């Protein structure tokens with residue numbers, strides 16, 4: 001039986017599968033994705049100042065529709081075999097079929113992602129987002145937009161985190177920097193983009 005944790009948070013629906021993939025599977029996937037992906041580092045504007053994103057990314061999708069987030073428009077490439085394999089495994093526990101996957105590569109503890117909600121209108125109302133983690137463990141933070149509620153979750157190698165229901169409407173999340181000397185982490189977020 002697969003382990004599953006369901007943190008009981010107000011206005012959120014979150015499922016966490018700590019060992020969705022075995023360590024062996026996770027290490028193999030991680031290596032393949034790391035070397036076969038054309039990673040890019042885009043510029044973003046923060047308070048009018050141009051900066052490089054503090055991580056590398058890549059976007060894959062079933063169609064060629066562009067995807068805009070944080071003022072950055074990305075044009076997807078076709079899904080490679082390895083991502084289709086992972087997508088299929090994830091869709092056995094998700095309620096939706098995903099059309100796109102955003103990859104994030106956090107090279108070390110200095111790479112990060114700031115507070116945001118995945119609430120772009122292309123994702124529709126109450127989007128389901130499935131997030132797979134490979135490599136170094138990082139702490140994922142959630143905070144309620146209106147209530148005084150916060151939650152932290154360690155995202156382990158081979159784990160799957162599903163956020164659905166009203167989660168994006170009521171909560172923000174981030175992946176903060178850490179001072180720990182750690183290696184890279186690859187994150188895959190599967191989305192349904194209309």
Ligand SMILES: O=C(O)CCC(=O)C(=O)O
Pocket residue numbers: 102104113118131140155173174175187189
């Ligand atoms: O790296 C993570 O776990 C978070 C990624 C994320 O929030 C996103 O891609 O929208």
Ligand SMILES: [Fe+2]
Pocket residue numbers: 116117118173
């Ligand atoms: Fe996100």
